[in-house]
Amino acid sequence: MRCRKCGQAASINMHQHRLSLCKNHYNEWFIAYTKKTIEKYHLLKNGEKALVAVSGGKDSLVLWDVLNQLGYYTEGLYINLGINEVFPYSDRSQDYAQVFADKNKLNLRIFDVRAELGRDISNLVKQSQYGKKRPCSVCGIIKRHILNSVTRQHEFQIIATGHNLDDEVAVLFSNNLNWNLEQLSRQTPRLPETFDFARKIKPLCRSYERETSAYALLNGIEYIEEECPFSIGSKTNNIKIWFNQLEKDQPGIKFAYFTQFLAQKKAGFLSGVENLPIELHQCPKCGQPTSSEEFCAFCKLLDD
Amino acid sequence: MRCRKCGQAASINMHQHRLSLCKNHYNEWFIAYTKKTIEKYHLLKNGEKALVAVSGGKDSLVLWDVLNQLGYYTEGLYINLGINEVFPYSDRSQDYAQVFADKNKLNLRIFDVRAELGRDISNLVKQSQYGKKRPCSVCGIIKRHILNSVTRQHEFQIIATGHNLDDEVAVLFSNNLNWNLEQLSRQTPRLPETFDFARKIKPLCRSYERETSAYALLNGIEYIEEECPFSIGSKTNNIKIWFNQLEKDQPGIKFAYFTQFLAQKKAGFLSGVENLPIELHQCPKCGQPTSSEEFCAFCKLLDD
Numbered sequence: 001m002r003c004r005k006c007g008q009a010a011s012i013n014m015h016q017h018r019l020s021l022c023k024n025h026y027n028e029w030f031i032a033y034t035k036k037t038i039e040k041y042h043l044l045k046n047g048e049k050a051l052v053a054v055s056g057g058k059d060s061l062v063l064w065d066v067l068n069q070l071g072y073y074t075e076g077l078y079i080n081l082g083i084n085e086v087f088p089y090s091d092r093s094q095d096y097a098q099v100f101a102d103k104n105k106l107n108l109r110i111f112d113v114r115a116e117l118g119r120d121i122s123n124l125v126k127q128s129q130y131g132k133k134r135p136c137s138v139c140g141i142i143k144r145h146i147l148n149s150v151t152r153q154h155e156f157q158i159i160a161t162g163h164n165l166d167d168e169v170a171v172l173f174s175n176n177l178n179w180n181l182e183q184l185s186r187q188t189p190r191l192p193e194t195f196d197f198a199r200k201i202k203p204l205c206r207s208y209e210r211e212t213s214a215y216a217l218l219n220g221i222e223y224i225e226e227e228c229p230f231s232i233g234s235k236t237n238n239i240k241i242w243f244n245q246l247e248k249d250q251p252g253i254k255f256a257y258f259t260q261f262l263a264q265k266k267a268g269f270l271s272g273v274e275n276l277p278i279e280l281h282q283c284p285k286c287g288q289p290t291s292s293e294e295f296c297a298f299c300k301l302l303d304d
Numbered sequence: 305m306r307c308r309k310c311g312q313a314a315s316i317n318m319h320q321h322r323l324s325l326c327k328n329h330y331n332e333w334f335i336a337y338t339k340k341t342i343e344k345y346h347l348l349k350n351g352e353k354a355l356v357a358v359s360g361g362k363d364s365l366v367l368w369d370v371l372n373q374l375g376y377y378t379e380g381l382y383i384n385l386g387i388n389e390v391f392p393y394s395d396r397s398q399d400y401a402q403v404f405a406d407k408n409k410l411n412l413r414i415f416d417v418r419a420e421l422g423r424d425i426s427n428l429v430k431q432s433q434y435g436k437k438r439p440c441s442v443c444g445i446i447k448r449h450i451l452n453s454v455t456r457q458h459e460f461q462i463i464a465t466g467h468n469l470d471d472e473v474a475v476l477f478s479n480n481l482n483w484n485l486e487q488l489s490r491q492t493p494r495l496p497e498t499f500d501f502a503r504k505i506k507p508l509c510r511s512y513e514r515e516t517s518a519y520a521l522l523n524g525i526e527y528i529e530e531e532c533p534f535s536i537g538s539k540t541n542n543i544k545i546w547f548n549q550l551e552k553d554q555p556g557i558k559f560a561y562f563t564q565f566l567a568q569k570k571a572g573f574l575s576g577v578e579n580l581p582i583e584l585h586q587c588p589k590c591g592q593p594t595s596s597e598e599f600c601a602f603c604k605l606l607d608d
Contacts (some may be wrong), residue, residue: 179565181573246542253481261483263483268576269485
């Protein structure tokens with residue numbers, strides 16, 4: 001297996017792109033590819049101030065590294081959710097994020113949920129299970145709220161998250177199974193600004209998880225390898241395992257499934273539901289956007 | 305496990321419908337359910353003359369039985385493709401079809417491919433592999449052509465096929481993966497008449513394979529249990545295995561995936577492509593409908 005660019009021994013063979021590359025050419029390719037994604041979906045411009053949502057996992061650290069290499073202004077935000085029951089998952093993840101930031105002389109902001117909200121994530125999850133919400137869903141509500149409030153407070157225009165192609169495929173398929181057209185129409189690499197809240201972008205949405213792993217490995221980016229203990233056995237994880245089998249039989253199928261969906265959406269096949277006015281209100285308590293006519297999900301959660 | 309209707313021991317428990325039934329009530333339910341599918345999609349009216357495409361497998365024999373029980377005028381057509389290499393698959397299948405027809409005093413027509421076309425299916429498949437067509441695709445071309453010509457010759461208004469929910473889900477997902485909207489828009493339980501060729505209907509499209517199996521078993525309908533030797537390892541079969549895993553985690557998901565798709569299609573989400581004029585021509589050689597501007601796929605195949 002030889003690098004297509006220089007003929008030296010390849011470090012990675014990507015069946016999905018029919019492409020083998022050595023370490024140096026892989027890095028070059030991965031960065032240029034991410035740049036292309038940014039341009040294709042108009043995610044980010046030079047001069048815009050981006051906050052990278054850093055989890056300590058490979059995807060968000062790789063994203064931060066690549067945005068930095070591409071010369072964008074970035075800071076990181078690590079939200080410590082206090083998931084330290086089985087093992088110190090949150091604290092270890094924070095260490096990885098901090099080591100990366102220090103090594104690259106980047107600014108990492110920390111939001112400690114327990115210290116700031118006076119509540120523990122385990123406590124919130126346990127309580128919310130009575131309300132039939134799953135842990136990942138509770139966690140999503142909290143992280144979305146904190147990201148919004150930090151970006152507004154510090155005047156970031158952009159929130160960049162590390163969702164990769166495998167993540168996007170799992171969400172897409174999950175909505176696809178019920179043909180929920182409204183939910184389908186909302187899936188996008190670029191969620192525009194709402195009120196004075198930042199635009200949300202996913203520059204790695206066209207990159208396989210395997211590709212972000214390879215980039216981390218080849219560049220010595222250390223990250224937390226364990227899955228979040230709350231996420232194990234989740235529906236999303238099962239869909240990912242399932243699509244990995246399919247990808248083995250048909251290399252490139254995840255890429256086709258996601259990018260063809262976006263292309264058809266752009267061509268207007270969901271225009272009937274996309275044009276529906278989305279009724280967003282400002283939560284009377286925190287001021288953040290919500291589709292609820294009362295308090296937003298976050299304020300309701302904390303009120304329970 | 306008790307029958308919901310009479311409280312006696314249940315013969316089948318359908319998680320997907322949250323319903324357990326004894327043998328008698330299952331039969332009653334299955335027949336009424338098929339009737340409902342027929343009415344829901346306007347498939348068939350009393351007095352119409354229907355040709356059932358019988359393969360000797362459970363689905364088509366169950367379909368024939370139910371249509372007969374419901375009082376529709378039916379005859380069967382068995383196409384003997386001469387797949388007798390590994391074991392006498394086609395001849396055995398024909399025997400099952402004939403035994404069923406005799407037992408129920410129904411008329412079974414036989415079309416013997418080797419005798420009528422002077423060509424062997426293995427020969428056609430082997431030859432066509434050079435043209436990069438897969439066996440199932442070659443077989444589909446031949447069967448479609450023969451069904452069309454027999455229905456026209458004997459003035460049937462309807463061709464009824466035994467495609468079950470699992471079959472429909474596999475086809476849907478296969479087109480869904482590439483978001484091929486035109487192909488998606490063509491999937492329907494009721495393909496209308498073209499020129500003077502019969503309407504094609506799928507009355508079992510809302511029935512799980514497990515349900516047709518149960519009906520066959522409970523009613524002593526004997527059928528060929530082996531898979532077609534050409535179909536083993538096909539993409540469609542892999543998708544079915546995959547969806548069976550998903551169904552275990554989320555009972556009813558196959559039903560939701562297929563019927564929600566039809567409901568959204570009815571509501572118009574594919575109207576942009578559905579309204580495209582489908583350019584169908586009559587093949588200058590056999591007169592059957594084809595999207596090709598030259599000879600149809602069948603005539604091309606036999607000309608090779």
